[in-house]
Amino acid sequence: MPARPPLPTHLWVLAALYGVASLAHFTHNAEFIAFYPNLPQGLTRAHVYLAWLAITSLGVGGLLLAWQGPRVLGWVLIAAYGAMGLDGLAHYTLALCSAHSLAANATIAAEAASGLALMLAALLQARKAWRCR
Numbered sequence: 001m002p003a004r005p006p007l008p009t010h011l012w013v014l015a016a017l018y019g020v021a022s023l024a025h026f027t028h029n030a031e032f033i034a035f036y037p038n039l040p041q042g043l044t045r046a047h048v049y050l051a052w053l054a055i056t057s058l059g060v061g062g063l064l065l066a067w068q069g070p071r072v073l074g075w076v077l078i079a080a081y082g083a084m085g086l087d088g089l090a091h092y093t094l095a096l097c098s099a100h101s102l103a104a105n106a107t108i109a110a111e112a113a114s115g116l117a118l119m120l121a122a123l124l125q126a127r128k129a130w131r132c133r
Helices: 009-031 045-068 071-094 102-132
Strands: none
Touching (some): 009 102, 045 071
């Protein structure tokens, strides 16, 4: 069996950038949860960190599959992981940008932008892998 080619470097970089942006946003959410306007009453620090772990496990699983398993499925999972970054924009359905702190807006924007970039790059890889099967 021929050796599998390594994953493209730009995908590792995009995944790392999104991972850091996601961690920054979720950490800011968790640590400053009382200052985020109109969040559900029962939401706690622990809930926020558990949500981040669940989302991140999707990305890790996708990377593992893209590296060793069925590549197309791996790329689709990575794309889904990146798409989760757009969910941070839901903060703006609860309150306007002006109601959030500069740090909150910055972490939301960084997570959404890096997640979108990862999603698009992973979908292109999935398409390429699908055509090569």
